Amino acid sequence: MKWMVLSCVTLLGACATPPVDNPSAPGAGRPGVDQRREARALELAEADCATQGKHAVARRAEGETFYDCVE
Numbered sequence: 473m474k475w476m477v478l479s480c481v482t483l484l485g486a487c488a489t490p491p492v493d494n495p496s497a498p499g500a501g502r503p504g505v506d507q508r509r510e511a512r513a514l515e516l517a518e519a520d521c522a523t524q525g526k527h528a529v530a531r532r533a534e535g536e537t538f539y540d541c542v543e
Contacts, residue, residue, distance in 0.1 A: 510537060517541075 510530075517528035517539035526541040 513537065514539065 514528060514530060517530075521528045521539075521541035524541055526543055528539045529542050531538050531540065
C-alpha cells in the first residue's frame, strides 16, 4: 500500500513540473542572456556603421535580428 501511494505521488509530481525545452542551450533558464546578446550585437553594428558615417537600425525577419546601416 505504501509503494502505491509513493508511486502515485511521484507520478503526480512529475506531471506537475513544466517541461524544459533544451537545458543544454546557452542561456537556457536565464532570460537576460538574450537581451544582453542583442544589445551587444547592436553595439557592434553601431560601431561598424559609425565607420561609414551611418547608424544601425534593427529589423526582425524569420525570428532573427538583422542590422542595417542607414544615413
